C-alpha cells in the first residue's frame with residue numbers, strides 16, 4: 138500500500154512537511170503487562186505540570202498514558218499534604234499512572250503497594266533527575282551509575298507493584314564519559330520492569346542541544362522489554378519519525394505539550410492515519426486557558442491555582458504577536474478575570490504561529506559544566522547502599538522545586 142501522502146495544507150515545520158501518516162498496522166499499542174496503550178504515546182512526568190487538571194485536559198483531547206509528576210516517596214509516606222494532592226486523581230482517570238522518586242528500596246516498595254491499593258494502574262520511577270541538589274547526594278541520575286543499587290530499588294518497586302506494571306525512566310548517563318543507559322536497560326529487564334523510558338540526553342546536557350535519538354535505537358537493540366523514546370517531540374510528526382528511526386515502542390512527550398494540550402489530539406490523529414486539523418486560533422486558546430485556570434483553582438484552591446496558571450499563560454501565548462508585552466501582565470495575574478482582561482489586548486483571530494511549534498517551553502538553555510556527585514562516588518560503583526540524605530527527608534513541595542528528569 139502506498140504511504141498516506143501528507144496534505145499540501147499540513148501545518149508543520151519543513152522537517153515534518155512530508156512525513157507519511159501511520160499506515161494501518163505500522164505501529165502496535167504499547168503493552169505494559171495487562172495494559173495496552175493506543176496510540177503508543179505517553180505524557181512525560183513533569184514536576185509542576187502533570188497534575189490531575191493538566192492530565193485530564195490532555196486525556197480529553199487524545200488518548201495514551203498520562204503520568205503524574207514525580208512524587209517523592211518520603212513525602213508521600215510521611216503523609217505530606219501537598220505530596221498527596223499531587224499524587225491524587227479522580228475516578229474518571231484511567232489508566233492512572235504515578236511516577237515515584239525515591240532512593241530507599243523499602244520506601245519505594247511501600248509506596249508502590251500503597252498506590253496499587255488505591256487503584257493506580259501504572260507506576261514509573263525517576264532515575265533521570267539531573268538537579269545538583271539531588272545528584273550531589275547520590276540521587277536521580279547518579280543512581281544508575283551503581284547498577285547494584287539500581288537493581289535493589291527496581292526490584293523493590295517491582296515487588297511492591299505486584300501485578301501493576303512498573304517502569305523506569307533514565308537519561309543516557311551523567312555525561313559522555315559516564316554513560317549508563319545500556320546497563321540500566323539490562324538491570325530493568327533483569328529485575329522485572331515492564332519497560333524503560335530514555336530521555337536521550339545526559340544529565341550534564343540538562344535540556345540543551347538536540348536529543349540523541351540514536352541512543353534510543355541502541356537501547357532498543359539492547360533489551361527485550363519495551364523502550365519508550367523521549368526527547369524533542371515538538372510536533373505530532375516527530376513522534377512518527379522517532380518511532381520509525383529508532384524502532385522504539387512508544388514516545389514520551391514532554392515540553393511539546395506545554396500550553397498545547399491539543400498535541401495529544403494530533404498524535405491520536407497521525408497514529409490513526411488521519412491528517413490533523415491545524416492548531417486552534419488565539420480565541421480558542423483563550424477558552425482553553427480559561428478552562429485550565431478553572432481546573433487549577435478547583436484543584437489547588439484559587440490562590441495557588443492562579444499562581445500555577447501564570448507559567449501556563451506564558452506557554453499558551455508563546456509566539457503570538459504582541460504577546461510578550463501582555464505576558465508581563467499575565468505573570469502577575471491573581472484572578473481569571475484579570476487574565477482575560479490582559480488577553481483581550483490580543484487579536485483572537487490570530488492563527489497559531491508556525492514558530493510556536495518548536496519554541497521551547499518549560500526548559501531550554503545551557504548544559505551544566507559538571508554534574509555534582511558525592512565525594513568519592515566513582516570509587517564505589519559496585520556498592521548497593523542507598524545514599525543517605527538524597528532527598529530522604531520530608532520534602533513538601535520538593536517535586537515542584539526540582540523539576541527534574
Ligand SMILES: Cc1cc2nc3c(=O)[nH]c(=O)nc-3n(C[C@H](O)[C@H](O)[C@H](O)COP(=O)(O)O)c2cc1C
Pocket residue numbers: 181182183184185186206207236263264265306336348367368369370389390391392393498499500540541542
Ligand atoms: C518542567 C519540567 C519538569 C520535569 N519533571 C520531571 C519529573 O518530575 N520526572 C521526570 O522523570 N522527568 C521530568 N522532566 C523531564 C521530562 O519528563 C522529559 O524527560 C524531558 O522534558 C525531555 O522530553 P521533551 O524533550 O519532550 O521535553 C521534567 C521536564 C520539565 C520540562
